[in-house]
Amino acid sequence: MSYSFGYIAVVGKPNAGKSTLVNFLIKNKVAIVSPKAQTTRNNILGILTTENYQLVFIDTPGVHKSKNALDKFMNKNIRSAESGADVILYLIDSTKKFDDFEADYLKSLKENCDAKIIVVLNKIDSIKKENLLPLSQKLSNLGFDDILPLSAKTGENTSMLMDEILKNLPKSDTKNFVYDEDDYTDKSLKFMVSEIIREKALNYLNEEIPHGISVNVTKYEQKPTILIIEADIVCEKESHKSIIIGKKGSMIKQIGQSARMDIEALVSCKVMLKLFVKVKKDWRENINYLTEFGYKNEDV
Numbered sequence: 468m469s470y471s472f473g474y475i476a477v478v479g480k481p482n483a484g485k486s487t488l489v490n491f492l493i494k495n496k497v498a499i500v501s502p503k504a505q506t507t508r509n510n511i512l513g514i515l516t517t518e519n520y521q522l523v524f525i526d527t528p529g530v531h532k533s534k535n536a537l538d539k540f541m542n543k544n545i546r547s548a549e550s551g552a553d554v555i556l557y558l559i560d561s562t563k564k565f566d567d568f569e570a571d572y573l574k575s576l577k578e579n580c581d582a583k584i585i586v587v588l589n590k591i592d593s594i595k596k597e598n599l600l601p602l603s604q605k606l607s608n609l610g611f612d613d614i615l616p617l618s619a620k621t622g623e624n625t626s627m628l629m630d631e632i633l634k635n636l637p638k639s640d641t642k643n644f645v646y647d648e649d650d651y652t653d654k655s656l657k658f659m660v661s662e663i664i665r666e667k668a669l670n671y672l673n674e675e676i677p678h679g680i681s682v683n684v685t686k687y688e689q690k691p692t693i694l695i696i697e698a699d700i701v702c703e704k705e706s707h708k709s710i711i712i713g714k715k716g717s718m719i720k721q722i723g724q725s726a727r728m729d730i731e732a733l734v735s736c737k738v739m740l741k742l743f744v745k746v747k748k749d750w751r752e753n754i755n756y757l758t759e760f761g762y763k764n765e766d767v
Protein backbone atom coordinates (compact mmCIF):
# COMPACT_ATOMS: atom_id res chain seq x y z
CA MET A 468 0.00 0.00 0.00
CA SER A 469 1.29 3.53 -0.73
CA TYR A 470 0.25 6.74 0.97
CA SER A 471 0.12 10.44 0.05
CA PHE A 472 0.08 13.55 2.19
CA GLY A 473 0.13 17.14 1.04
CA TYR A 474 -0.80 20.77 1.58
CA ILE A 475 -2.91 22.29 -1.18
CA ALA A 476 -3.25 26.08 -1.11
CA VAL A 477 -6.44 27.38 -2.69
CA VAL A 478 -5.78 30.89 -3.98
CA GLY A 479 -7.52 33.42 -6.22
CA LYS A 480 -9.40 36.68 -6.38
CA PRO A 481 -12.24 37.38 -3.92
CA ASN A 482 -15.48 35.60 -4.83
CA ALA A 483 -13.79 33.08 -7.17
CA GLY A 484 -15.35 30.22 -5.20
CA LYS A 485 -12.35 29.05 -3.13
CA SER A 486 -14.30 28.34 0.05
CA THR A 487 -17.10 26.65 -1.90
CA LEU A 488 -14.54 24.35 -3.52
CA VAL A 489 -12.78 23.45 -0.25
CA ASN A 490 -16.11 22.67 1.45
CA PHE A 491 -17.14 20.53 -1.51
CA LEU A 492 -13.89 18.57 -1.72
CA ILE A 493 -13.66 17.75 1.96
CA LYS A 494 -17.44 17.09 2.25
CA ASN A 495 -17.71 19.36 5.31
CA LYS A 496 -18.40 23.03 5.76
CA VAL A 497 -15.24 24.57 7.20
CA ALA A 498 -15.39 27.96 5.51
CA ILE A 499 -18.23 30.41 5.17
CA VAL A 500 -19.46 31.40 1.71
CA SER A 501 -21.19 34.54 0.49
CA PRO A 502 -21.80 36.49 -2.71
CA LYS A 503 -19.82 39.40 -1.21
CA ALA A 504 -16.10 39.78 -1.98
CA GLN A 505 -13.56 39.22 0.80
CA THR A 506 -15.64 36.80 2.81
CA THR A 507 -12.70 34.71 4.04
CA ARG A 508 -10.19 36.56 6.23
CA ASN A 509 -8.06 33.80 7.80
CA ASN A 510 -6.34 30.77 6.34
CA ILE A 511 -8.61 27.85 7.15
CA LEU A 512 -7.56 24.23 6.85
CA GLY A 513 -9.98 21.73 5.38
CA ILE A 514 -8.69 18.19 5.87
CA LEU A 515 -9.74 15.14 3.88
CA THR A 516 -8.49 11.76 5.07
CA THR A 517 -9.02 8.41 3.37
CA GLU A 518 -7.32 5.04 3.70
CA ASN A 519 -4.55 6.09 1.29
CA TYR A 520 -4.19 9.83 1.55
CA GLN A 521 -4.57 12.91 3.67
CA LEU A 522 -5.10 16.15 1.78
CA VAL A 523 -4.90 19.42 3.68
CA PHE A 524 -6.55 22.21 1.73
CA ILE A 525 -5.68 25.74 2.83
CA ASP A 526 -8.56 28.10 2.07
CA THR A 527 -7.20 31.65 1.84
CA PRO A 528 -8.60 35.19 1.65
CA GLY A 529 -9.14 36.57 -1.86
CA VAL A 530 -6.12 38.22 -3.49
CA HIS A 531 -6.67 42.00 -3.48
CA LYS A 532 -4.77 45.26 -3.05
CA SER A 533 -4.20 46.23 0.58
CA LYS A 534 -6.06 49.32 1.72
CA ASN A 535 -5.84 48.85 5.48
CA ALA A 536 -4.16 46.78 8.19
CA LEU A 537 -6.77 44.00 7.91
CA ASP A 538 -6.03 43.70 4.17
CA LYS A 539 -2.32 43.42 4.94
CA PHE A 540 -3.06 40.62 7.41
CA MET A 541 -5.16 38.84 4.78
CA ASN A 542 -2.56 39.17 2.03
CA LYS A 543 0.16 37.92 4.37
CA ASN A 544 -1.96 34.83 5.00
CA ILE A 545 -2.12 34.14 1.27
CA ARG A 546 1.65 34.36 0.85
CA SER A 547 2.19 32.05 3.79
CA ALA A 548 -0.20 29.45 2.33
CA GLU A 549 1.49 29.64 -1.06
CA SER A 550 4.96 29.20 0.36
CA GLY A 551 4.05 26.16 2.44
CA ALA A 552 2.09 24.32 -0.23
CA ASP A 553 2.91 21.22 -2.29
CA VAL A 554 0.22 22.13 -4.82
CA ILE A 555 -1.42 25.51 -5.48
CA LEU A 556 -4.90 25.63 -6.94
CA TYR A 557 -5.33 29.05 -8.52
CA LEU A 558 -9.06 29.64 -8.94
CA ILE A 559 -10.45 31.88 -11.65
CA ASP A 560 -14.10 32.88 -11.85
CA SER A 561 -14.74 32.00 -15.49
CA THR A 562 -17.89 34.17 -15.58
CA LYS A 563 -15.73 37.30 -15.06
CA LYS A 564 -13.29 39.10 -17.32
CA PHE A 565 -9.68 37.92 -16.93
CA ASP A 566 -7.78 41.14 -16.19
CA ASP A 567 -4.17 42.34 -16.02
CA PHE A 568 -4.15 42.23 -12.23
CA GLU A 569 -4.86 38.53 -12.37
CA ALA A 570 -2.38 37.89 -15.20
CA ASP A 571 0.36 39.71 -13.26
CA TYR A 572 -0.47 37.80 -10.08
CA LEU A 573 -0.24 34.49 -11.90
CA LYS A 574 3.07 35.43 -13.52
CA SER A 575 4.65 36.29 -10.19
CA LEU A 576 3.20 33.15 -8.59
CA LYS A 577 4.91 31.07 -11.26
CA GLU A 578 8.20 32.88 -10.75
CA ASN A 579 8.22 32.78 -6.98
CA CYS A 580 6.72 29.41 -6.01
CA ASP A 581 8.16 25.94 -6.41
CA ALA A 582 4.83 24.22 -5.90
CA LYS A 583 2.89 22.68 -8.77
CA ILE A 584 0.24 25.20 -9.93
CA ILE A 585 -3.09 23.95 -11.23
CA VAL A 586 -5.28 26.69 -12.71
CA VAL A 587 -8.93 26.00 -12.00
CA LEU A 588 -11.59 27.69 -14.11
CA ASN A 589 -14.55 27.73 -11.76
CA LYS A 590 -18.30 28.29 -12.20
CA ILE A 591 -18.57 26.47 -15.54
CA ASP A 592 -22.20 25.74 -14.65
CA SER A 593 -22.88 29.44 -15.40
CA ILE A 594 -21.11 29.93 -18.73
CA LYS A 595 -21.19 28.72 -22.30
CA LYS A 596 -18.43 26.12 -22.55
CA GLU A 597 -17.03 27.67 -25.76
CA ASN A 598 -16.17 30.82 -23.74
CA LEU A 599 -13.49 28.78 -21.95
CA LEU A 600 -11.33 28.51 -25.05
CA PRO A 601 -10.03 32.10 -25.22
CA LEU A 602 -9.39 32.06 -21.45
CA SER A 603 -7.48 28.75 -21.64
CA GLN A 604 -5.47 30.16 -24.56
CA LYS A 605 -4.48 33.25 -22.55
CA LEU A 606 -3.38 31.05 -19.66
CA SER A 607 -1.36 28.74 -21.84
CA ASN A 608 0.32 31.81 -23.38
CA LEU A 609 1.33 32.72 -19.83
CA GLY A 610 3.00 29.31 -19.53
CA PHE A 611 0.34 27.36 -17.63
CA ASP A 612 -0.24 23.85 -18.93
CA ASP A 613 -2.44 22.44 -16.21
CA ILE A 614 -5.83 24.10 -16.63
CA LEU A 615 -9.00 22.49 -15.34
CA PRO A 616 -12.55 23.78 -15.83
CA LEU A 617 -15.00 22.76 -13.11
CA SER A 618 -17.92 23.77 -10.96
CA ALA A 619 -17.42 23.92 -7.21
CA LYS A 620 -21.17 24.28 -6.89
CA THR A 621 -22.32 21.22 -8.83
CA GLY A 622 -19.12 19.19 -8.45
CA GLU A 623 -18.66 18.76 -12.22
CA ASN A 624 -15.04 17.73 -12.98
CA THR A 625 -13.99 17.82 -9.32
CA SER A 626 -12.98 14.15 -9.41
CA MET A 627 -10.56 15.03 -12.22
CA LEU A 628 -9.12 17.72 -9.97
CA MET A 629 -8.64 15.21 -7.15
CA ASP A 630 -6.77 12.88 -9.52
CA GLU A 631 -4.58 15.76 -10.67
CA ILE A 632 -3.75 16.78 -7.09
CA LEU A 633 -2.86 13.22 -6.08
CA LYS A 634 -0.70 12.80 -9.17
CA ASN A 635 1.43 15.71 -7.97
CA LEU A 636 2.04 14.51 -4.42
CA PRO A 637 4.93 12.26 -3.46
CA LYS A 638 4.11 8.65 -2.53
CA SER A 639 5.32 7.02 0.65
CA ASP A 640 5.40 3.40 1.86
CA THR A 641 4.54 4.50 5.37
CA LYS A 642 1.51 6.40 6.56
CA ASN A 643 2.81 9.97 6.67
CA PHE A 644 -0.36 11.75 7.80
CA VAL A 645 0.13 14.82 10.00
CA TYR A 646 -3.40 15.31 11.33
CA ASP A 647 -5.64 13.05 13.34
CA GLU A 648 -7.83 11.00 10.99
CA ASP A 649 -11.03 12.47 12.52
CA ASP A 650 -9.94 16.11 12.19
CA TYR A 651 -11.44 18.09 9.35
CA THR A 652 -10.21 21.56 10.28
CA ASP A 653 -7.67 23.36 12.45
CA LYS A 654 -10.25 25.86 13.67
CA SER A 655 -12.05 25.76 17.02
CA LEU A 656 -15.82 25.53 17.37
CA LYS A 657 -15.73 29.05 18.82
CA PHE A 658 -14.06 30.36 15.66
CA MET A 659 -16.60 28.53 13.51
CA VAL A 660 -19.45 30.01 15.53
CA SER A 661 -18.16 33.55 14.98
CA GLU A 662 -17.78 32.85 11.27
CA ILE A 663 -21.33 31.49 10.98
CA ILE A 664 -22.66 34.71 12.53
CA ARG A 665 -20.51 36.76 10.13
CA GLU A 666 -21.78 34.68 7.20
CA LYS A 667 -25.39 35.49 8.08
CA ALA A 668 -24.54 39.17 8.48
CA LEU A 669 -22.80 39.15 5.09
CA ASN A 670 -25.78 37.52 3.48
CA TYR A 671 -28.45 39.76 4.98
CA LEU A 672 -26.67 43.13 4.94
CA ASN A 673 -26.02 45.36 1.96
CA GLU A 674 -22.75 45.93 0.14
CA GLU A 675 -20.96 48.59 2.15
CA ILE A 676 -21.37 47.30 5.71
CA PRO A 677 -20.18 43.65 5.57
CA HIS A 678 -16.57 44.57 4.82
CA GLY A 679 -16.40 46.55 8.04
CA ILE A 680 -17.75 44.02 10.50
CA SER A 681 -16.09 41.59 12.83
CA VAL A 682 -17.79 39.05 15.07
CA ASN A 683 -16.36 38.33 18.49
CA VAL A 684 -17.69 35.60 20.72
CA THR A 685 -17.62 36.95 24.28
CA LYS A 686 -19.33 34.05 26.07
CA TYR A 687 -19.26 30.34 25.18
CA GLU A 688 -20.64 28.26 27.99
CA GLN A 689 -21.68 24.63 27.62
CA LYS A 690 -24.44 23.68 30.10
CA PRO A 691 -25.78 20.11 30.33
CA THR A 692 -28.58 20.68 27.81
CA ILE A 693 -27.79 24.00 26.18
CA LEU A 694 -24.86 25.97 24.79
CA ILE A 695 -24.97 29.63 25.77
CA ILE A 696 -23.28 31.99 23.34
CA GLU A 697 -22.94 35.76 23.42
CA ALA A 698 -21.25 37.64 20.60
CA ASP A 699 -20.54 41.20 19.52
CA ILE A 700 -21.00 42.28 15.94
CA VAL A 701 -18.47 45.09 15.70
CA CYS A 702 -18.94 47.73 13.03
CA GLU A 703 -17.13 50.93 12.10
CA LYS A 704 -19.85 53.60 12.28
CA GLU A 705 -22.94 54.54 14.32
CA SER A 706 -24.96 54.65 11.08
CA HIS A 707 -23.95 51.02 10.38
CA LYS A 708 -25.00 50.00 13.86
CA SER A 709 -28.59 51.09 13.29
CA ILE A 710 -28.71 49.24 9.96
CA ILE A 711 -27.39 46.04 11.57
CA ILE A 712 -30.02 46.31 14.30
CA GLY A 713 -32.73 47.12 11.76
CA LYS A 714 -36.26 48.42 12.28
CA LYS A 715 -37.36 47.37 15.78
CA GLY A 716 -34.44 44.93 15.84
CA SER A 717 -35.67 43.00 12.79
CA MET A 718 -32.26 42.65 11.08
CA ILE A 719 -30.30 41.47 14.12
CA LYS A 720 -33.14 39.05 14.89
CA GLN A 721 -32.96 37.57 11.40
CA ILE A 722 -29.16 37.22 11.59
CA GLY A 723 -29.42 35.65 15.05
CA GLN A 724 -32.15 33.14 14.16
CA SER A 725 -30.42 31.96 11.04
CA ALA A 726 -27.02 31.71 12.76
CA ARG A 727 -28.51 29.81 15.70
CA MET A 728 -29.95 27.15 13.39
CA ASP A 729 -26.57 26.54 11.74
CA ILE A 730 -24.72 26.55 15.07
CA GLU A 731 -27.17 24.01 16.52
CA ALA A 732 -26.49 21.75 13.54
CA LEU A 733 -22.73 22.17 14.06
CA VAL A 734 -22.66 21.43 17.78
CA SER A 735 -25.65 19.00 17.83
CA CYS A 736 -27.13 20.72 20.84
CA LYS A 737 -29.65 23.44 21.67
CA VAL A 738 -28.14 26.93 21.54
CA MET A 739 -29.07 30.22 23.16
CA LEU A 740 -27.52 33.01 21.12
CA LYS A 741 -27.43 36.65 22.18
CA LEU A 742 -26.00 39.22 19.77
CA PHE A 743 -24.87 42.77 20.57
CA VAL A 744 -23.82 45.46 18.10
CA LYS A 745 -20.81 47.62 18.96
CA VAL A 746 -19.07 50.46 17.17
CA LYS A 747 -15.27 50.56 17.10
CA LYS A 748 -14.29 53.38 14.80
CA ASP A 749 -11.97 52.32 11.97
CA TRP A 750 -11.09 49.05 13.69
CA ARG A 751 -9.64 47.68 10.45
CA GLU A 752 -6.82 50.20 10.76
CA ASN A 753 -6.16 49.61 14.44
CA ILE A 754 -3.57 46.94 15.25
CA ASN A 755 -4.83 46.60 18.83
CA TYR A 756 -8.37 45.85 17.67
CA LEU A 757 -7.09 43.48 14.99
CA THR A 758 -5.14 41.56 17.63
CA GLU A 759 -8.15 41.54 19.97
CA PHE A 760 -10.37 40.18 17.17
CA GLY A 761 -7.93 37.39 16.28
CA TYR A 762 -6.43 38.89 13.12
CA LYS A 763 -2.90 38.46 14.43
CA ASN A 764 0.17 38.33 12.27
CA GLU A 765 1.86 35.79 14.57
CA ASP A 766 -0.57 33.24 13.09
CA VAL A 767 1.03 33.67 9.72
Ligand SMILES: Nc1nc2c(ncn2[C@@H]2O[C@H](COP(=O)(O)OP(=O)(O)OP(=O)(O)O)[C@@H](O)[C@H]2O)c(=O)[nH]1
Binds near residue numbers: 484486487506528529
Ligand atom coordinates in the same frame (compact mmCIF):
# COMPACT_ATOMS: atom_id res chain seq x y z
N1 LIG B 1 -22.60 29.39 -10.21
C1 LIG B 1 -21.59 29.12 -9.40
N2 LIG B 1 -21.42 29.87 -8.30
C2 LIG B 1 -20.38 29.55 -7.49
C3 LIG B 1 -19.50 28.47 -7.74
N3 LIG B 1 -18.58 28.41 -6.76
C4 LIG B 1 -18.88 29.43 -5.93
N4 LIG B 1 -19.96 30.11 -6.34
C5 LIG B 1 -20.59 31.28 -5.71
O1 LIG B 1 -19.66 32.35 -5.73
C6 LIG B 1 -19.80 33.16 -4.56
C7 LIG B 1 -18.46 33.26 -3.83
O2 LIG B 1 -18.11 31.99 -3.32
P1 LIG B 1 -17.03 31.82 -2.17
O3 LIG B 1 -16.76 30.36 -2.05
O4 LIG B 1 -17.42 32.58 -0.95
O5 LIG B 1 -15.79 32.55 -2.86
P2 LIG B 1 -14.33 32.81 -2.26
O6 LIG B 1 -13.37 32.69 -3.39
O7 LIG B 1 -14.09 31.95 -1.09
O8 LIG B 1 -14.44 34.35 -1.83
P3 LIG B 1 -13.56 35.17 -0.73
O9 LIG B 1 -13.59 34.41 0.56
O10 LIG B 1 -14.26 36.47 -0.66
O11 LIG B 1 -12.17 35.30 -1.30
C8 LIG B 1 -20.90 32.50 -3.72
O12 LIG B 1 -22.11 33.16 -3.99
C9 LIG B 1 -20.92 31.07 -4.24
O13 LIG B 1 -22.18 30.44 -4.10
C10 LIG B 1 -19.74 27.67 -8.93
O14 LIG B 1 -19.05 26.70 -9.26
N5 LIG B 1 -20.80 28.06 -9.70
Ligand SMILES: [Mg+2]
Binds near residue numbers: 485486487506528
Ligand atom coordinates in the same frame (compact mmCIF):
# COMPACT_ATOMS: atom_id res chain seq x y z
MG1 LIG C 1 -13.69 32.39 0.87
